[in-house]
Amino acid sequence: MSEATEHLDHAHSHHHPSGIKRWLYTTNHKDIGTLYLWFAFIMFLTGGAMAMVIRAELFQPGLQIVEPNFFNQMTTVHGLIMVFGAVMPAFTGLANWLVPMMIGAPDMALPRMNNWSFWILPFAFLILLSSLFLEGGGPAFGWTFYAPLSTQYSADSTALFVFSVHIMGASSIMGAINVIVTIFNMRAPGMTWMKLPLFVWTWLITAFLLIAVMPVLAGAVTMVLTDKFFGTSFFNAAGGGDPVMFQHIFWFFGHPEVYIMILPAFGIISQIVPTFSRKKLFGYASMVYATASIALLSFIVWAHHMFTTGMPLVGEMFFMFATMLISVPTGVKVFNWVATMWRGSLSFEVPMLFAIAFIVLFTIGGLSGLMLAITPVDFQYHDTYFVVAHFHYVLVTGAVFSIMAAVYYWLPKWTGHMFDVTLAKWHFWCSLISVNVLFFPMHFVGLAGMPRRIPDYALQFADFNKWISIGGFAFGLSQLIFLAVLIKACRKQGVPVDDRVWEGAEGLEWQELPSPAPYHSFETPPVIK
Amino acid sequence: MAAANNALVAKLVCIVLGMFGFGFALVPLYDVFCDLTGINGKTNREAAVYRTQDVDSNRTVRVEFITRVNAGMSWQFEPVSPSVTVHPGELTRVEFKVHNPQAEGVWGQAVPSVSPGTAALYLNKTECFCFEQQHLLAGESLTMPMQFYVDPQLPEDIHFLTLQYTLYKVAGDTAATNLERRF
Ligand code: HEM
Numbered sequence: 001m002s003e004a005t006e007h008l009d010h011a012h013s014h015h016h017p018s019g020i021k022r023w024l025y026t027t028n029h030k031d032i033g034t035l036y037l038w039f040a041f042i043m044f045l046t047g048g049a050m051a052m053v054i055r056a057e058l059f060q061p062g063l064q065i066v067e068p069n070f071f072n073q074m075t076t077v078h079g080l081i082m083v084f085g086a087v088m089p090a091f092t093g094l095a096n097w098l099v100p101m102m103i104g105a106p107d108m109a110l111p112r113m114n115n116w117s118f119w120i121l122p123f124a125f126l127i128l129l130s131s132l133f134l135e136g137g138g139p140a141f142g143w144t145f146y147a148p149l150s151t152q153y154s155a156d157s158t159a160l161f162v163f164s165v166h167i168m169g170a171s172s173i174m175g176a177i178n179v180i181v182t183i184f185n186m187r188a189p190g191m192t193w194m195k196l197p198l199f200v201w202t203w204l205i206t207a208f209l210l211i212a213v214m215p216v217l218a219g220a221v222t223m224v225l226t227d228k229f230f231g232t233s234f235f236n237a238a239g240g241g242d243p244v245m246f247q248h249i250f251w252f253f254g255h256p257e258v259y260i261m262i263l264p265a266f267g268i269i270s271q272i273v274p275t276f277s278r279k280k281l282f283g284y285a286s287m288v289y290a291t292a293s294i295a296l297l298s299f300i301v302w303a304h305h306m307f308t309t310g311m312p313l314v315g316e317m318f319f320m321f322a323t324m325l326i327s328v329p330t331g332v333k334v335f336n337w338v339a340t341m342w343r344g345s346l347s348f349e350v351p352m353l354f355a356i357a358f359i360v361l362f363t364i365g366g367l368s369g370l371m372l373a374i375t376p377v378d379f380q381y382h383d384t385y386f387v388v389a390h391f392h393y394v395l396v397t398g399a400v401f402s403i404m405a406a407v408y409y410w411l412p413k414w415t416g417h418m419f420d421v422t423l424a425k426w427h428f429w430c431s432l433i434s435v436n437v438l439f440f441p442m443h444f445v446g447l448a449g450m451p452r453r454i455p456d457y458a459l460q461f462a463d464f465n466k467w468i469s470i471g472g473f474a475f476g477l478s479q480l481i482f483l484a485v486l487i488k489a490c491r492k493q494g495v496p497v498d499d500r501v502w503e504g505a506e507g508l509e510w511q512e513l514p515s516p517a518p519y520h521s522f523e524t525p526p527v528i529k
Numbered sequence: 530m531a532a533a534n535n536a537l538v539a540k541l542v543c544i545v546l547g548m549f550g551f552g553f554a555l556v557p558l559y560d561v562f563c564d565l566t567g568i569n570g571k572t573n574r575e576a577a578v579y580r581t582q583d584v585d586s587n588r589t590v591r592v593e594f595i596t597r598v599n600a601g602m603s604w605q606f607e608p609v610s611p612s613v614t615v616h617p618g619e620l621t622r623v624e625f626k627v628h629n630p631q632a633e634g635v636w637g638q639a640v641p642s643v644s645p646g647t648a649a650l651y652l653n654k655t656e657c658f659c660f661e662q663q664h665l666l667a668g669e670s671l672t673m674p675m676q677f678y679v680d681p682q683l684p685e686d687i688h689f690l691t692l693q694y695t696l697y698k699v700a701g702d703t704a705a706t707n708l709e710r711r712f
């Protein structure tokens with residue numbers, strides 16, 4: 001995109017440095033949003049390439065393509081990149097682009113910090129990726145880096161892993177602080193709390209989750225670092241520590257983290273569904289309260305990842321019921337989306353297609369989550385492909401689909417031109433079909449006992465795994481269509497769009513700003529009715 | 530505006546720092562919580578004091594011993610008798626044998642664990658080799674005593690207790706400091 005937009009922006013704003021310097025020094029929320037989004041997309045392709053390695057190895061039983069240790073590095077780094085490099089930066093990019101425009105602010109509250117929080121990210125991932133080329137390899141202990149795998153049995157490159165997680169954490173904490181300050185202090189007069197668009201609400205709550213748990217993650221990696229290199233015994237039983245403690249600390253971060261990756265998605269879907277239903281969102285206030293209660297509950301369910309660690313019965317019961325409780329506010333949301341569509345004048349533009357796919361497929365992921373929450377059966381499902389199926393339904397067809405929906409929804413506003421709709425529909429249908437070929441059979445092989453994170457499997461799983469791999473390759477290739485749509489969109493070859501872009505769209509960015517949104521918007525605050 | 534931003538940023542940074550500290554505080558907090566509730570199967574870490582008390586001779590509890598040697602540790606380690614039957618309140622002495630077959634001295638640390646976990650609070654050790662680290666010279670053998678009593682308050686429905694010891698090798702340079710450092 002750089003070239004095309006660069007030329008355009010030259011014409012509009014002369015006082016800006018040009019070329020690479022423009023992007024290095026920029027403090028403009030739209031530039032930084034663009035940087036985040038492209039970075040996330042590059043990471044999505046990088047992590048995706050690793051997934052292709054994993055699926056190629058698992059195409060047949062037996063070991064054929066990669067060494068087991070390299071396989072483990074692929075699963076680990078794939079997970080880390082997708083979580084911290086693709087999904088989270090993509091949401092931050094969307095927040096940068098959209099939050100100021102949605103609340104009628106000229107920019108983010110802390111533009112300089114904004115620049116920093118983006119530009120440290122590429123270094124974090126360069127460090128992480130470069131560790132793969134060191135002797136002994138990169139991290140191979142899973143994205144959850146359980147001790148003692150990460151402390152006693154890991155390569156020396158673990159120090160680099162720890163360092164890169166610190167940087168990623170610092171970046172997301174800075175991003176979150178920026179979002180909170182912007183929403184608190186920069187709302188246009190008259191933009192009261194209960195008028196905030198839901199994307200802004202969900203991001204505000206997400207930002208609070210981020211500043212609450214990213215520091216705990218930083219603490220966890222620090223303890224791993226000192227245990228491994230400086231002789232402490234936080235997690236080392238021989239020195240009086242406790243390896244299970246690691247899991248408690250990690251999941252105290254980890255469960256809120258999964259909601260960090262889905263709450264902004266809820267916000268996006270709540271923006272898109274009303275537009276293409278041509279109705280107001282059903283139950284706005286209940287959406288806000290449901291989001292807040294999901295965020296609060298997410299702090300008291302962490303040990304549902306640890307049912308098999310030998311917890312006492314009271315603990316198992318508590319975490320089982322608390323986990324099931326979360327599906328109540330989640331159910332409220334799904335109900336509200338469906339109620340919004342009910343008797344609406346629906347039309348199926350590309351963002352709406354992704355949004356509807358999100359609602360259906362995310363709900364499948366929620367259901368398998370409920371199954372996993374039942375303690376006695378989790379003993380069977382834990383650490384199998386069933387869990388892999390669960391979190392890919394909530395993360396790929398949930399979080400990632402919502403990001404794609406958002407990009408298709410706001411892209412014309414950003415560029416001023418419609419994207420290639422035919423190509424985008426190809427992207428949608430290819431992704432939709434292949435993603436289900438990829439992840440649905442994982443439920444069955446998981447229930448039948450195929451363990452996760454192992455490069456080989458028993459013969460009876462061979463047929464299913466062949467299909468899963470075929471689905472995987474097809475899904476990977478489908479994303480190249482997305483790349484093509486994006487490149488074409490940035491070249492601005494499509495038809496110019498009007499300010500509102502979509503017939504039913506409501507909100508400041510559609511009703512008060514031209515398309516493409518000017519480099520500086522709302523320098524005088526809009527009037528809010 | 531700038532002042533308002535700075536004030537809010539300051540508060541948020543405090544939350545961040547507080548949560549960073551909280552992550553570390555979780556380590557002792559979990560321990561305190563588990564000690565109070567006795568739900569993680571950890572037994573007392575310092576010698577309990579035995580006061581003559583009513584021995585509940587109507588009730589018997591079987592205490593079984595399991596020993597395990599952690600990966601990387603070469604010692605042989607086993608209980609002299611695999612189980613004993615005791616009355617709650619009665620002070621009992623048992624022994625464990627260790628042998629270091631290696632050609633060099635090694636430090637070891639045994640870590641106990643009781644199941645069912647809720648019973649951990651009721652198994653009180655008045656003397657245990659697990660309270661300190663052991664050093665065995667090359668080829669040395671040792672019989673280590675352990676003395677305990679089962680609290681008569683032990684819930685009625687528990688008839689068996691399993692006490693498991695895992696023996697860890699203590700890296701030479703950290704051997705001396707590790708015990709004080711227990712987190
Ligand atoms: C109704 C809501 C949900 C419930 C009841 C639920 C429940 C669970 C449970 C019980 C597990 C542990 C399974 C095991 O390891 O045996 C799990 C794993 C997981 N869940 Fe969910 N979940 C829900 C929603 C979500 C959402 C929204 C996300 C993310 C967007 C998510 C992401 C994950 C991930 C990443 C894991 C696997 C972590 C790992 O071990 O690597 N879940 N879920």
Ligand SMILES: [Cu+2]
Pocket residue numbers: 254255258301302304305
């Ligand atoms: Cu969870």
